[in-house]
Each structure stands twice: as structure tokens, then as C-alpha cells.
Amino acid sequence: MASRPLFTERVAPYAAMRKAALVVATLVSACATYSDRSMEARHSVEQGDLDGGVAGFNKLLKVDSADELPNDWKGDTALTVLERGMALHALGRYAPSARDFGAAEKELEVLDISGDVAGSIGKYIYSDSATKYKSPPTEKLALNAFNLLNYLARRDLAGARIEAKRFSVMRKYLNDYDPDHAHGVFGSYLAGFVYEKLGEYDAALRYYDEALAERDLQTLRAPLARLAPRTSYRTERLESYLAGAAPADQEEPPPEILVIVNIGRVPYKVPERMPIGAAVGVAHAHMTGDPSLLKYGAFKVVVYPGLVAAPTVFDEATVSVDGKQIPLELTTDLAAEVRREYDALKPKIIGAALTRMIARAAAAEGARAAGNQAGKGNGVVGLLAALAVEGTMVALDKPDTRSWTLLPGRVLIARVAVPPGAHRVEVALRGPGGAQQDTAVEVELDAKNYAVVNITTLR
Amino acid sequence: MKTDPRHLLFALALAATVAASACGPKAVRGGEGTANPNLDQAAMSTTLDKVDIDDLVKKNTDNLFISPFWARDVRGAGEAPIVAIWPIENHTSEHLDDQMLNLLSQLETTLVNSGLVSVVSRERQAAMAEEVGVQQGGAFDPNTAAKIGRQIGAKYYFTGKLTASDERMKGERRVQYSLFVQVLEVETSLIKFQFQSERTKAIVR
Numbered sequence: 001m002a003s004r005p006l007f008t009e010r011v012a013p014y015a016a017m018r019k020a021a022l023v024v025a026t027l028v029s030a031c032a033t034y035s036d037r038s039m040e041a042r043h044s045v046e047q048g049d050l051d052g053g054v055a056g057f058n059k060l061l062k063v064d065s066a067d068e069l070p071n072d073w074k075g076d077t078a079l080t081v082l083e084r085g086m087a088l089h090a091l092g093r094y095a096p097s098a099r100d101f102g103a104a105e106k107e108l109e110v111l112d113i114s115g116d117v118a119g120s121i122g123k124y125i126y127s128d129s130a131t132k133y134k135s136p137p138t139e140k141l142a143l144n145a146f147n148l149l150n151y152l153a154r155r156d157l158a159g160a161r162i163e164a165k166r167f168s169v170m171r172k173y174l175n176d177y178d179p180d181h182a183h184g185v186f187g188s189y190l191a192g193f194v195y196e197k198l199g200e201y202d203a204a205l206r207y208y209d210e211a212l213a214e215r216d217l218q219t220l221r222a223p224l225a226r227l228a229p230r231t232s233y234r235t236e237r238l239e240s241y242l243a244g245a246a247p248a249d250q251e252e253p254p255p256e257i258l259v260i261v262n263i264g265r266v267p268y269k270v271p272e273r274m275p276i277g278a279a280v281g282v283a284h285a286h287m288t289g290d291p292s293l294l295k296y297g298a299f300k301v302v303v304y305p306g307l308v309a310a311p312t313v314f315d316e317a318t319v320s321v322d323g324k325q326i327p328l329e330l331t332t333d334l335a336a337e338v339r340r341e342y343d344a345l346k347p348k349i350i351g352a353a354l355t356r357m358i359a360r361a362a363a364a365e366g367a368r369a370a371g372n373q374a375g376k377g378n379g380v381v382g383l384l385a386a387l388a389v390e391g392t393m394v395a396l397d398k399p400d401t402r403s404w405t406l407l408p409g410r411v412l413i414a415r416v417a418v419p420p421g422a423h424r425v426e427v428a429l430r431g432p433g434g435a436q437q438d439t440a441v442e443v444e445l446d447a448k449n450y451a452v453v454n455i456t457t458l459r
Numbered sequence: 460m461k462t463d464p465r466h467l468l469f470a471l472a473l474a475a476t477v478a479a480s481a482c483g484p485k486a487v488r489g490g491e492g493t494a495n496p497n498l499d500q501a502a503m504s505t506t507l508d509k510v511d512i513d514d515l516v517k518k519n520t521d522n523l524f525i526s527p528f529w530a531r532d533v534r535g536a537g538e539a540p541i542v543a544i545w546p547i548e549n550h551t552s553e554h555l556d557d558q559m560l561n562l563l564s565q566l567e568t569t570l571v572n573s574g575l576v577s578v579v580s581r582e583r584q585a586a587m588a589e590e591v592g593v594q595q596g597g598a599f600d601p602n603t604a605a606k607i608g609r610q611i612g613a614k615y616y617f618t619g620k621l622t623a624s625d626e627r628m629k630g631e632r633r634v635q636y637s638l639f640v641q642v643l644e645v646e647t648s649l650i651k652f653q654f655q656s657e658r659t660k661a662i663v664r
Contacts, residue, residue, distance in 0.1 A: 102554060106504060113630055113662050158549065165552035165625065173627040 033271050033305075034076050035401035038083060042405055045458050046311050050091045053406075053458075057084035066096050069103050078107040079133055079402055082143065086406040089146060090262075090456035098150040098159070105143055105166075108135050131400070137174050138183070138266075138337045139404045144170055145187030149260065152190060153452045157198050164191035164207070171210075180344075185214045186332035186411045193258060196223065197450055201231035209235050211331075219329045219415050221245055226253055226417075254417040255445040261317045261328060261427060262456040264409030265310035266338040269401035272306035300361065304353040305399040307342045309335075310409065313459040314431040319414040321425050328414040335409035349400075356397055364390035406458055420446050425453045505634045505660040507558045515638040516565040518656035524573065528642065528652040532615075533575050542570065542642075543579040543613040545604055551623035551636065559621070562638070566617065579611050587611055601648045608645035615651065616643045633661040 041056025054066050060080050061070045066088060070077055085100030111132045135143070144167035151159035167187045192207030205227055208220055224238065225245035319328045368386035375381025422444050429437040443451035489498025499510055507515075523529055533540060544567055549555050563581065571578050587607045604616050619640040626633050635657065642652040 109632060110662065113632060113664055115630075115664055159554060162549070162552060162554055169552055169625045169627055177629060 033398050033401040034079070034403075035268060035270050035405070037076075038080070038405060041083065041087075045087060045090075045406060046313075048313075048459065050087050050458070053087040054084055054091070057081075057087065066093070069099070073107050076133060076402055078104040078111065079135075079404065081107075082139075082404050083406045086146070086404070086408075086456075086458065089150060090458045092153075092454075094150040094153050098147055101143055101147040101150065105147075108133075108140075108143075133402050135404070136338075136341050137178055138334060138341055139407065140170050140174065141167065141184035141187055142334060142404070142407055145184060145190060148187065148190050148194065149452075149454060152194060152258075153454050155450075155452075157194060160190075160194040161198060164194050167191055183214060183337055184332070185211045185217075186334075186413075188214075189217070189220075189331055189413060192220075196227060196253070201227050202233045205231055205233040205238060209238050212237050212241065215331065217329060217331065219327065219413055222417065223415070252447070255420055255447060256415060256417050256450045257321055257423060257425060257443060257445070257453065258450065259319045259321075259326075259328070259414040259425060259427065259453045260455070261319070261412040261414075261429075262408035262410070262454075262458075263314050263317055263412070263429065264312050264335060265405065265458055266335045266403075266407045266409050267307045267309050267342070268405040269305035269342075269399070269403050270308050271399040271401055272304050273399075274302040274304070276300055276302055300357060302350070302353045302357055303397040303399050304349050305401045307339065310405070311459065312409075312431065313435045314429040314437065314457050316430040317412060317455075318428045319425070320428075321416050321418065322423055323426075326414050326416045328412045330410060331413045332411040333409070334407055334411065338403070338407070360390050360393040360397075363393060408456060408458065418445065420449070423451075425451075427453065427455045429455070429457060502660060505632060505662055506553045507555060507562075507636060507658070507660070509561065511636070511658045511660065512558060512562050512565055515636070515656045515658055516562060516569060519638060519640045519654050520566070520569045522654045522656075523640070523642070523652055526652050526654075529575075532651065539575055539577045540614040541577045541579060541612050542615045542617060543584050543608060543611060544570075544581060545584075545616055545618040547619045547621055547638075547640075549621050551621055551634070552625040553623065553634065555621070562621070566640075570617070576615075579613055584611065601643065604643070605645050605648065613645055616645055617641070618643065630664040631661060633659060635659045 037060060038057075041053045041060065044050075044052030044056055057080055058064065058066060058068075061068075061077065061084065062072075063070055066084065069081070081100050081104040085097045085104065088094075088097035088100060112134055114132070144163050148160050148163035148167060151157075151163055164187075167184065168191070171184055171187070188207045188211035192204045192211065194204075195201070195207060196204035205224070208224060208227075211217060212220065221241060222245075224241050228238075228242050228245075317328055319326055364386040367389035368382040370382075371385030372379060372382035374385075422442060425441045425443060427439045427441075429435075429439075437457070439455055441453050443453070445451055487495055487498065489495040499508070502508070544563060547559060547562060547566075549559055567578055567581065570576055584607065587610055588603075604618070607613075608616060617640065619638065622637050622639065624635040636659070637655050637657050639655045640653065641650055643649065644651055
């Protein structure tokens with residue numbers, strides 16, 4: 001059979017572009033981003049199938065069950081372990097959730113401290129996902145806060161105290177290096193609760209004061225009044241809270257029920273590909289009738305991660321104890337914090353995306369020149385070479401969609417002092433479109449006890 | 460002879476598989492008398508490992524054995540005094556449940572092997588503690604300790620705290636551990652001996 005030499009027939013530029021686009025489309029589909037890979041597990045969670053979500057993350061981690069941690073930690077493993085840990089937390093499986101959070105935190109810490117020169121260069125040359133995953137401040141602080149809750153929910157105050165300390169170390173570090181993002185009212189609030197129950201009242205007030213520095217919290221008024229006579233720790237803010245408070249009438253702190261409701265999820269990143277070259281080319285062709293710019297602009301694509309809101313099923317909650325409704329207070333709006341972090345970083349993200357587009361254009365022009373030379377002046381060879389190079393590079397440019405997608409959107413807290421004995425806690429969740437979920441929990445408290453009721457919807 | 464390209468491919472695939480399996484992780488034995496005598500020496504994280512615990516306990520017990528308390532009240536006693544070991548509290552920023560057990564075992568072993576004190580088994584002590592409603596790892600309470608001490612006939616209690624100063628900065632995290640050990644007389648709650656040993660772990664770039 002006579003073989004046909006390549007590039008001898010005349011190929012219309014548009015046909016060549018179509019072929020190249022097909023190749024690129026195939027490559028693009030092969031290069032799934034983090035949000036693509038985790039979509040199945042996330043979808044299960046969105047449907048309320050938390051066990052299905054855990055199974056999905058197990059699959060991604062290549063383990064048989066949630067009892068196992070992965071053997072091989074690479075790329076996004078720590079992030080996937082965080083996602084599974086949060087699904088386990090929502091299932092009330094606090095021990096394996098704590099194990100997952102702890103293991104992921106250690107891995108993320110090493111990634112944070114280690115250098116990433118190759119990744120930093122790669123981010124500006126070929127792919128947004130070239131860097132090692134470094135968790136943003138909101139995720140760092142939320143990790144310790146939710147892990148603290150894992151221990152608190154099991155009434156393990158010693159374990160919760162360790163997480164409170166870890167939270168403080170991280171908060172101080174962020175205060176030193178990234179003060180605009182050193183938030184974490186929820187973590188400070190829970191750390192204060194832990195120290196209060198341990199009888200370490202100075203530390204409890206210090207943490208409560210930290211929480212009050214960021215948000216006015218009415219649920220802290222009664223605890224502050226109870227704690228004030230037991231410690232001399234004061235700040236101006238605490239004094240002002242205590243000014244209008246009625247003096248505590250009990251010598252011993254009363255038993256207490258703490259209810260935490262985590263609803264919704266933070267926004268997450270999805271791949272965005274903005275074909276600015278094609279838009280410019282089409283506009284030029286439309287105005288001048290000359291389509292020549294199109295062959296240069298076909299793959300002038302800005303590849304970056306966009307932020308989208310997570311689907312919301314529940315957006316309202318009420319809490320009743322023994323049939324009487326108690327105030328539920330927004331403590332932390334993690335969704336807003338994640339959005340703020342993204343907005344602050346967006347210019348950098350787009351800047352890196354534009355730099356990569358320019359790097360691709362330069363590589364394509366090199367390929368075009370080489371192709372033209374090899375094709376002895378045949379422009380089609382150069383065009384195909386340029387399109388192939390640029391298209392492949394576009395396909396390999398995976399937008400960095402890595403983020404802790406199962407982080408709850410809002411953290412609400414209610415607390416009430418109760419007499420010793422049995423109590424019934426009811427949490428009612430409502431959402432747009434009539435979604436509703438009612439949970440009732442019976443708790444038994446002795447004179448020195450406390451109970452934590454934690455509801456995490458993840459949708 | 461003409462070689463079938465499929466055979467060549469199969470041979471290449473086999474060679475690649477063998478090579479890949481040779482590069483995979485494998486279990487090794489380490490420590491004294493093995494091919495890897497220094498395996499335990501490398502720090503793997505900022506938590507306490509066996510080498511750190513050995514060091515912390517050794518520094519404390521070495522100082523205990525040369526203390527006036529040991530010379531006067533233990534060596535100089537007519538018969539070996541009965542001592543109990545109260546759980547050492549973890550006040551660090553690391554979850555060290557297994558390490559704390561190891562630490563207590565080390566301390567217990569060292570005291571037993573001194574041959575100069577009689578050590579109450581921790582199982583019996585734990586059962587006693589449970590009887591009076593004290594949780595494992597709970598805070599040291601001299602009143603409860605005295606109560607349990609009298610029940611088990613102990614003259615002295617060993618207790619202590621493991622604390623840590625944990626700091627983080629760009630490119631480094633450092634945890635400075637201190638093991639604080641105290642010996643208290645059950646009847647009087649007087650401190651007969653105390654010492655603090657230190658160890659630092661860090662992740663540096």
C-alpha cells in the first residue's frame with residue numbers, strides 16, 4: 001500500500017482548526033480537575049446520602065472503608081481525607097472524623113512548610129494545578145475548630161483542649177503573617193467552652209474575648225456573667241459585656257446544653273475557560289470580513305478557577321429545649337470568608353492565567369515558525385503545528401479547583417443552662433422549596449455535666 | 460531467527476513489572492543488632508517518639524536517683540516504700556495517647572527495676588481510681604490521690620505534666636516539650652521531689 005506523505009494536501013485553515021480542536025477537546029476531558037474528580041462523592045452528599053459520599057471519597061483515596069487511611073499521600077490526598085472527615089463528622093462518626101482531620105492536618109503542615117519552586121514556576125508556565133496544595137487561612141482555622149468539635153461531641157475534654165491549643169497556634173501564626181484572614185470566631189468560641197468546662201476560667205475568658213473581638217455574640221452574655229466572679233481576667237470588651245449583666249446566682253456552674261448547627265456549604269471552585277482570542281477574532285472578522293485573526297486566536301484561552309455557590313437545601317434552623325425555643329446565633333459565616341479570600345486572590349489567579357496564555361502563545365509561534373520551515377513555506381504545516389502545541393498546552397492547563405468543598409457554610413450556636421436530669425433537644429431545619437428535617441435528641445445531665453448536640457447538614 | 464515482536468513486548472513488560480516491584484515500599488527491621496541500627500534516630504514529625512520519651516524519662520529518673528529524697532527517704536528507709544504512679548497529664552498541642560502510655564510504662568519500669576521501691580500496678584490503681592470516679596488522664600487531685608493512696612497503702616505518689624510551647628512561623632514549626640515530674644507524700648501532700656526535662660522537635664525547611 002502506498003503511504004501518503006503527511007501535510008501534502010491542502011487543508012483549509014478552518015478544517016485544520018476543527019481537527020486540532022477535536023484533539024484538544026479529547027485532552028481536556030482526560031485532564032479532570034479536583035472538582036471534577038470529587039463531583040460524584042459531592043453529589044451523593046448533596047442528595048443527603050452521606051454514606052454514599054464517604055464511599056465516593058474512599059474510592060478516590062483507593063481504600064476499602066472509612067476505617068483506613070491511604071498508604072500513599074500525594075497530590076490531593078490530604079484534601080480528599082479532609083472531605084471524607086467532614087462527611088464522617090456529619091454522620092456523627094466523630095472518632096474516625098478526628099483521625100482523618102488529624103492525619104490530613106499533619107500532611108498539610110508539611111506541604112505548607114516545604115518549598116515549591118517547581119510548582120511556583122509551573123503555575124506561571126503550564127498549569128494552574130502545578131503547585132502543591134496549600135490550604136487557605138479559612139480552611140486552616142476551620143480544620144482545628146471542627147476537630148475540636150469532634151472531641152467535644154464525645155465529651156473528651158482532654159482531646160478538645162489539644163485541638164484548642166492547635167487552633168491557637170494556627171491563629172497566632174495567621175495573625176503574624178496574614179492578619180486580614182486570621183478569623184475563626186467559631187473556633188475561639190468552642191475553645192472558650194472547653195476551658196470553661198475544664199474549670200480553667202482565665203483561658204475561657206481569653207478565648208471568649210477573642211470571639212467577641214470579631215462578632216457580637218449574645219449567647220455569651222450569660223456564660224460571661226457566670227464566669228466573671230471566678231476569674232480576674234478582664235478586657236475593655238469583657239467589661240462592657242459584663243456592665244449590663246445580672247450577677248450570677250449560682251455558686252457552681254450549672255449543667256449546660258450546647259447546640260451547634262452547621263448548615264449549607266462554602267462556595268467551591270469550578271474550571272472556567274474564557275476564550276478571549278476567539279472572541280477578539282470573531283469580532284475582528286465581523287467588522288473587517290478578514291478571518292485571519294481567528295487562526296491566531298483559536299486557543300487564546302484564559303484558564304482559571306471560578307467560584308460557584310454550593311447548592312443549598314437548608315438555610316434556616318430553630319432549636320428548642322424541652323419544648324421551649326432558644327436563640328440560635330450565627331457565629332461564623334465560612335461561606336462569606338471563603339468568598340472574601342477568593343476575591344482577594346482573584347487578581348493573582350487571573351494574572352497567572354494570562355501569563356500562561358502568553359507562554360502558550362510564544363510556544364505556538366515557535367512551533368509555527370518550525371512548521372513553516374519544515375513545510376518549506378507551506379503555511380498550513382505551521383498553522384497545524386502552532387494549533388497542536390497551543391491546544392495541547394491549553395488542555396494540560398488544569399484550573400486549580402482544589403478547595404475543601406464540604407466545609408459547612410454557616411455555623412450557628414445555641415446554648416442554655418438547664419437543671420440536672422433528662423432533656424429533649426429538637427432541631428428543625430427548613431429550606432427553600434419546602435425542604436425540612438427535624439431531629440430530636442434526648443440528653444441526660446448530672447449537676448456538673450454538659451451535652452453537645454451537633455447537626456451538620458452539608459447541604 | 461526472526462523474533463516475534465509480541466514476545467519482545469511481553470519480555471519488556473515483565474522486566475518493567477519486576478523493576479517496578481523492586482522500587483516499591485518494603486518493611487525493614489531497625490534498632491540495635493539489626494542492619495538498620497539508626498532507624499529509630501530519625502525524627503518523623505513533631506510528636507514525641509520512643510527516642511524522645513526515653514530521653515525525657517531518663518533525665519527525670521537520673522535526677523531522682525541522685526536526689527536527697529531518694530537517698531534519705533528511699534535508700535534510707537527500712538523497707539521499700541510503696542509508690543503509685545498517677546497518670547501524667549498531657550497539656551501539649553499534640554494528641555499523644557499512645558506516647559503517654561509508653562511514658563508511664565517507662566517510668567514504671569525504671570522504678571520497679573531500681574529495686575528500692577514497691578510499685579502499685581497501674582491496673583489496680585486504675586480500678587481504685589474508677590471506684591472514686593476519676594477518669595484516666597484526669598487532672599491530679601491531691602485529695603483523691605490521698606484517698607486512693609490510703610486504700611492501696613502507698614506512701615508516695617508520682618505525678619506530672621507534659622507541657623509544650625508550640626510555635627509556627629514561615630518555613631518552620633517548633634514544639635518544645637517539658638516533662639515535669641513530682642513526687643508527693645500521700646499523707647501530707649508535701650512535694651518531696653520535682654524535676655523538669657526538656658526536648659524540642661521541629662519541622663524545618
